[in-house]
Each structure stands twice: as structure tokens, then as C-alpha cells.
Amino acid sequence: MPIRVNDQIIHKAAWLYYTHGLRQDEVARRLEISRASIAMYLRRAREMGIVTITTSSELFSSDVLARELEDATGLTTAWIVPEDRQAMNPAAEVPEVAASVFLELINKGDRIGVAWGRTVYHIADVMPFADLKGVTVVQLCGNLGAPYSYRPDQCTTEIARRLNAEGVNIYAPLVLSSERLAEELRAEPVIREQLATISDCRLSLYSVGGIEDDSHLVKCGALSADEMHAMGERGAAGVIAGQIIDHNGQWMDCAHNRRCISADLNSIRAIRKRMLVVQEENKFEPLLAALKGGFASHLVVTASMARRIMDRWSRDGLGRSAPAKP
Amino acid sequence: MPIRVNDQIIHKAAWLYYTHGLRQDEVARRLEISRASIAMYLRRAREMGIVTITTSSELFSSDVLARELEDATGLTTAWIVPEDRQAMNPAAEVPEVAASVFLELINKGDRIGVAWGRTVYHIADVMPFADLKGVTVVQLCGNLGAPYSYRPDQCTTEIARRLNAEGVNIYAPLVLSSERLAEELRAEPVIREQLATISDCRLSLYSVGGIEDDSHLVKCGALSADEMHAMGERGAAGVIAGQIIDHNGQWMDCAHNRRCISADLNSIRAIRKRMLVVQEENKFEPLLAALKGGFASHLVVTASMARRIMDRWSRDGLGRSAPAKP
């Protein structure tokens, strides 16, 4: 673009305005020209690269990555836990960040849905204490009777305790032995009401489970390793609130899911602030599925995971929902 | 440093505003806070260097006088700060131009030598923020213990901070009380190594000091006014990196210089890009000496100073030293 009116004057205007911080009318007076022209010169200066506006990338690399991730995936906000230069497991910091962020996302009077898992429990464990009277923490999925370290109701209760909020547990098992029973239980007024209020939540917190043999559902005995394996063959990609989702984040029509007492996935999607937290590096595929399924508006991950998402997202040519550059 | 949840929002605002070109009210809506806060965040982002606005310094090198000066003196590039018709002290703009030029001269991975003085400090003070990881800023001369506003290490540190580069200070005084001690200190491995790396610099920044009673060295107590006066009688013309040079820019064999811990003048001359900046009009003679001594490949001066150099240079029949323009 060889549009050069008289770039000397453009340089001069740009210098006075940007470097010296004069106002446009001052520049105009000094250059003895109308202010409108100055405004035009300055636009040209920007277009021509005489002035450059940059946001630091090295210094705030994790922030930049976060912004790029948001732009690519349409997340409202992403928090990236940087790989610390000196060792120290970055994944270990994820719950800390998540807890801190989570707290900030809570508003007065909110109803908050909390799911279940190792990550969620860790977050509960480092959740700062607060005084959030009027806030209600509801359990997003049924309980696992099995004696396992991180029970759904524990997560809910612990978080509610720390926030000094009201905790509401679901008094039902996560998985029942027959579909019929599950259906009947879901129809019970107590349970039904509870599940119905989930879409009223303004914030939810969960991680996404994997479908490996060491996945939660398998470890807790909700599914056998073989069954899980078979699900994998049929296209399962991850677990959200106890329910299995496919690679596009859609509910899978399978025996397990039909036997589950848990939040309807569409209810979860209806929650405005859906905070997804992923610690483990091996949860990449489940995470991807959860993102595609619209289960996250807010995300906390490690930098390496963020980069992997970025890579895959662009490779697969998945659109961006972010605003275009003018 | 704790987890920066607060800076996050500033960065995000800056990103949306500057990178995406959203308007403040759009950013405000997206971040769900008032536009007034966004305006404040953006100011902070600029102050903190999260965003940097830089202006090309071409304006100052496109002057005819600059070309003439380069031709006459053999400088690689000269930047001339014009005397503005309407007021505004041109000398005051010198540091701005210098900072801008300096930034443009830096390449990735460079080692940069920074000397000391009022001018250098002023430059540091208006240096734009940048992201120059891999760049190292080294101090060219020892420190002055005296409580004076502009200490050598401050110059180095501030510039390094702004560039997000590594700063390397010399932990030694500029002047010692005896030659013997200076010699011994110079021989110390730590100091010796540091001084030895100076010729590896690819860029250096300094001004030239005067030898009047109000000169830096005198004001800081490194030399008494009388001593300085005596040096003047003996042919001293200026000060480079704490050391006194004669009218030809040669190192003077004097007690002061022998007591100095500072970059060897030949090391400085070995640096390819030697940026000399002179603000004060009364530094004409020192400047001339510095030029003759080969201490500048890049020069930033006011127009009147440039003209004075031109006059004197032609009067003395000094040809252009070396046509070597790399």
C-alpha cells in the first residue's frame, strides 16, 4: 500500500501523539492543521505500522495463551497454570488456581452445582474459607455407595462448609442396578425436584473423567473395566457428572447412562458459568469431548494442555466463536 | 507472589481492547463490570507494560542534516531532534528519541552495555516496555557509592526491567581510593570476567560527561572540582563510562582513570553499535572528543548540536573517518 501523502507529517503527528502524549487538538495546533486531519493521519500511522501496539507475550505468556484459547474455543475465560521454570509439578497447582477462581465467580445468592471426582475433591480441599450466606451448593450427581476416597456428597459438603453456604445433597445412588429402578427413582418428587433445580444454577464446577481402566467409574465399581472398554469401542470419550459422553460431548444412549441418577446434561449446559477443571495430562481426549459438548464456559488447565487443545482445535479446523478483528 | 487473579482481568481487558479492537463498553459488557473500570484497567495495562505503544523513530533520521552529519563524521546513523518552531525544549525530547531508537537497534539475543549518567537515566525512564527475553543488559562501569540520584546500577536495572531482559550489574565501586586496590579488584575473577564480556556486546548506550564543575564525577565526589580543573589543564575533554578522555578521545593516563573500575575504552570501541546520546548544549567539546575517539556509531543529538559539529568538523578539515557502513 504505497499511499504516501506526506509521511513526514504522519510520522510527526504519530510521534507527538503517541510518544509525547499530546492530545489531537494540541498536535493539530502545533502542526497547523485541522484536528480531523490529525485523526486521519493517526489512523494511517497505525495502518502503516509507524506505531505498533503490542501486548507483551513473553512476560505474560500464560495470559496470552489463555486469551488465544478463549478466542479459539469460545470460552468465556480460561486460566492457564504455567509450567514453572524450576520443576514443581504444574498440575499440582491447578486445584489452587481453580479454587481461587471459583470463589471469584460466585455471586451473592447463587446456586452452585458441584460434581464429583478426584480433581473436584482436591479443589474442595484447598478452597479458601468464605462467608457466603445465601449461596447454595447442590450436588450434580448421585452418590457412589462404594467406600471410595472422594464421594460426591463429600465434595458438595466440604465446599459448602468452607463457603459457609448451604449444602444440598442428592440422596440417591449414582448408578442403580436396573434402568427401571433408576427411572422410578428419578420420578420420585424429592429427587425430581432436586434434579430440576439444577438448571437454575448460575455456576457449576466439575472435571471430566477418563474412560481408561483407572477411571473413576471403574475404580468405584460402577462399571467393570470390560464394560468401560466396550463403551470406548462404541465411541465413549469421557465422563461428565457420572455420565458417559462421546467424542462430540453428546450423551451416549447406553445402559450405564440410563441407570444413572445425575443432572441432565442439558441442564448442565444451561448453566451460564460452567467451570471445567482438568489436572491430568492424560485427560486430553475427554477434555476435548467436554469442550465440544459445551460443558465449559470457564476452564482451568495447565499450559501444556492448553497448547494441545490449541493445536488440535486448529488442526481440526474447528470454528471460533470469538469476535473478529475489525 | 500469589496467584494473580487480579492481573488476569487487566490482561484480558487489554487483550480484548487492543488485540481485538473491541470498544470499552463492549469489553465492559463482556467482563461484566462497568466501563469506567475498563478505562482504569487499560491505563494500568499501559503503565504496567502489558501493552506497549511504540513509534518509529524514522522521523528523526530522515532529516537532511542527519545525512550530512553521517557523511561528514562517518557515523552509521544519526538522529536529529529538530528545534521545534513552537516552544518545547528540544533537549527534553532527546531521551525519548534515544529510547525509541535504542529499542529498534536491539536484536534478539544481544548483549547490551549501558553506562551511566543523567542522560542515560532519563532514557531508561522513558524506555518503552518490551519483551526481550534472551537479551542481557550489562553495566559498563562500576558503581558510585555516593547518594546520587542516578546510580549506574539503577540505569542498568531499570532498562533491563523494562525490556524484560536480564540485568547484570558490576558489584564494584567506580572509583577506588588507590590505584593498587583498583588493580587488585580488576584482577578479581568476578570483576575481570564481567569486564571481559563487555567487548562481546553488540550494542552499547552512553552519553559523554563534561569536565566542568557541575560534571557528574565532581558532583558525585569522585573527583574534586580542583582536580577536575587540573585535568582540564592537562587536556581532558570529556568523560566516557566514568573515565576521562582527551580532545582526541584517547584514554588519559591519570590517577583518576587508573583508579577506575570500568569498561576498557578499547572494549567499548570494539562494540559494533555504539549509541551516543547528548542532550545538553554545553557538552559540545566532550561530544567532539567522543566522536574523534570513535565512541559513536549511532548518535542522537539536537539539531543545533549537529550543526555545530558540522561546522567544526569542516573547519578543522576532518574528513569522514571511515566509509565503513556495514
Add this chain to the structure above:
DNA sequence: GCGCCTCGTTGACTTTTGTCAGCATTGATG
């Protein structure tokens, strides 16, 4: 627990900037 201070936030107001139609100048063309 209570006042006191600090700091972040906001709505309302002011100032600054962006825009665009229309005018002026230049220079090329018939």
C-alpha cells in the same frame, strides 16, 4: 464489636476522538 481507613467500583458528567459530507485544490484530459 466498632469505628476508621483503604481500595476498588460505579454512574454521571466532561473531554477527546472518530467520522463523513461537502468544499477546495490540483492536475490530467478533451
Add this chain to the structure above:
DNA sequence: CATCAATGCTGACAAAAGTCAACGAGGCGC
């Protein structure tokens, strides 16, 4: 020499950004 097109400049208005007093939530010492 008139005409036309292209370009730059300006005034007036609309839009956006800056500012500030006042408010309120947290933290701290008494």
C-alpha cells in the same frame, strides 16, 4: 479553457474514552 476525477482538508456532529465524587466492601487496630 472547461470539465472531470482524485485527493486532501475541514466543520459539525456522533461516538467513545477519560474523570471524579460518592459509595461500599474488606481489612485492621482499638
